Amino acid sequence: MSGEYDLESGPDPATFAAGVAEPDIDEETDDPVYAVGVGPGNQEYLTPRGRRAIETADVVVGFTTVVEFVEDLTDADLLTCGYKDEADALEAFGERVAAGESGTAVAMGDPNHSGYQFVGKVQDAVEHEDPEIPVRVIPGISSLQMAASRARTPMEDTEFVTLHKSGDLTADMDRLANAVRDRHLLVLPRPYDRMPGDIAQFLLENGAEPALEALVCENLTHDDERIHRFTLAELAEHAGGTGKADTPFSDLVVLAVRQPV
Numbered sequence: 724m725s726g727e728y729d730l731e732s733g734p735d736p737a738t739f740a741a742g743v744a745e746p747d748i749d750e751e752t753d754d755p756v757y758a759v760g761v762g763p764g765n766q767e768y769l770t771p772r773g774r775r776a777i778e779t780a781d782v783v784v785g786f787t788t789v790v791e792f793v794e795d796l797t798d799a800d801l802l803t804c805g806y807k808d809e810a811d812a813l814e815a816f817g818e819r820v821a822a823g824e825s826g827t828a829v830a831m832g833d834p835n836h837s838g839y840q841f842v843g844k845v846q847d848a849v850e851h852e853d854p855e856i857p858v859r860v861i862p863g864i865s866s867l868q869m870a871a872s873r874a875r876t877p878m879e880d881t882e883f884v885t886l887h888k889s890g891d892l893t894a895d896m897d898r899l900a901n902a903v904r905d906r907h908l909l910v911l912p913r914p915y916d917r918m919p920g921d922i923a924q925f926l927l928e929n930g931a932e933p934a935l936e937a938l939v940c941e942n943l944t945h946d947d948e949r950i951h952r953f954t955l956a957e958l959a960e961h962a963g964g965t966g967k968a969d970t971p972f973s974d975l976v977v978l979a980v981r982q983p984v
């Protein structure tokens with residue numbers, strides 16, 4: 724699939740990453756590349772297995788905002804990037820692991836929660852250089868799990884929807900509108916056109932109960948963590964706009980909407 728994807732027109736790297744189950748991997752002999760979830764930001768929420776994959780790597784690749792959470796744990800070469808130079812960083816990473824270095828890619832939270840675009844791109848970059856090198860996902864603690872803990876919304880009674888992706892969100896919004904009748908919601912907003920206020924307004928327009936409790940969980944596990952508590956009707960007052968200045972919340976938020984129990 725190398726070189727075929729474009730976030731606006733697909734095929735989506737997330738679909739590639741989810742295309743087949745992970746193969747059987749012998750970590751001793753197969754020297755996999757690891758795709759590690761580093762947790763929500765505070766190192767106390769990084770698993771020992773993820774930490775070891777970071778500590779023992781020769782080269783670590785990831786977004787600058789993710790790598791900086793773990794850079795003090797390793798002597799690895801750090802290939803940091805943003806959206807614009809992501810492809811270059813991943814290409815360099817693929818070349819280095821194909822040349823025999825041990826490689827770890829780091830993702831925020833847990834890669835299995837709204838993280839497969841990155842996993843797919845890592846897998847593609849590695850396979851492009853050497854199709855024999857497998858990629859193993861090491862899960863992390865997701866911001867969703869943190870938000871569920873703060874909001875006390877057990878996963879079995881909760882609908883999780885990510886809006887944190889490019890393209891058409893109609894099916895995801897429909898799922899929210901249906902679920903809000905009888906299930907808790909955990910939502911990853913999209914900066915900055917589907918922020919918590921916009922989602923609250925959409926839910927009200929689709930018949931949600933205005934008195935439902937809505938928690939905007941910001942900077943979870945960081946020193947400046949804040950849980951903003953509203954009714955859905957109060958939160959909808961923050962709807963509107965598509966820019967950073969149009970919302971009181973940062974882009975590091977999870978929205979939880981609670982059903983009464």
Ligand SMILES: C[S@@+](CC[C@H](N)C(=O)[O-])C[C@H]1O[C@@H](n2cnc3c(N)ncnc32)[C@H](O)[C@@H]1O
Nearest residue numbers: 763831832833836838865866942943975976977
């Ligand atoms: C592309 S998604 C990836 C989610 C990630 N894989 C996870 O499991 O948390 C990035 C979004 O996750 C949410 N997020 C990640 N870390 C967070 C934190 N510490 N506090 C609140 N929200 C967070 C924000 O909505 C952010 O825009």
